[in-house]
Amino acid sequence: MNITITPKEITKENFSKFGDMITTDGINPIEINEGFAKRFDGIANLNTSKDNGETTICIFSALKRTFPMKIDMMEKHPLGSQAFIPMKPTTFLAFVAPAGDKPDLNKVESFIVPPGIGVNYNADVWHFPLISTEDMNFLVVDRKGSGDNLVIKNFDNEEIVLKY
Template sequence: MQRIITPEPLTKARFAPYGDVIETEGSDFFMINNGSTQRFHRLSEVMLGKPDDRAIISIFRAQKLTYPLPIKMLERHPLGSQAFIPLKQKPFLILVAEPGDQPDPETIRAFITNGHQGINYHTGVWHHPVLSCEAEDDFLIVDREGDGNNCDEHYFSDDSDMVLESGIPS
C-alpha cells in the first residue's frame, strides 16, 4: 500500500527532534552598530565532530523535482550538522527521519518552510537531499569539512512505496 507523506508547516517545536529552525520570527535579538542593526544571535550552532574540522559555507543551486516524489533514499551526516538557508526566500520541502543505524520509514516526516526559514540538521539526522519547490533555487549551506566520510546514504528497497506530496497549493 502506498504511503503518502504530506508536508506540515515547519515550526521550531515540530522540527526540534531533527535540528533547528533558523528564523527571525519569534527570536530574541539585541541592537548593534549604534542602534541601526538587530542581531538575531546564535539561531543555531554548527556542529563539528572532530577537533580539526572546519565550518564551511557553500551555495547549492537546486532544481525543482516532480511531485508527488517517490522516496528512494535518505542521507545523514555523522560527523557534523548541515544548514540550509534559502537565498530567494521561497518555500522548500524538508523530509526527515529519526537518527539511527538506518532510517525507519515509520518515523519519516515532511515539512514545508514559509520561505523565510532555514534549517540546520543535527548530526546524524536522516534527511532527503535538498527539495526545491522552484524551477531553480539557491541555498546558503553551512556544514563541515574535514577528514572522514560525512555522508551516509541509505536506499530503500525497490518495493518501497513512499511518496512525498509537494505541499504547495496548485
C-alpha cells in the same frame, strides 16, 4: 512497504527532534552598527567540529522538484550538522527521519518550510537531499574535513511518495 507522506507546516517544536528551524522569531536582537542593524544570535546549533572538522559556508544551486515525488533514498551526516538557508524568499520541503543505523520509515516526517525560514539538520539525522520548489540558490553551512560524513540508504523495495 508503500508510504505516502504529506508535509506539514514546520514549527520550532515539531522540528526540534531533527534540528533547528532557523528564524529570528522569538529572539531578542542586539542593536549593532549604531542602530542601523540588528544581530540575532543563537538561531541554530551548528556542530561541525567532530573529528577535527571545520565549518564551511557554500552555495547549493538547487533545481525545482516536481510532485508527487518518489523518495528513493535518504542520507545522513554523522560528523556534523547541515544548515540550509534560501537566498531569496521561497518555500521548500524537508523530508526527515530520526537518527539511527537506518531510516525508520515508520517515523518519517516532512515539513513545509515557508519563506524567510531555514533549517539546520542535527548530525546523524536522516534526510532526503534539498527539496526546492523553484530553481534557486541556498546558503549552506556544512562540515568539511576528514572522516566519512555521508551515509546513504537506498530504498530498493519500498515505495515512498512525497505528496505536495
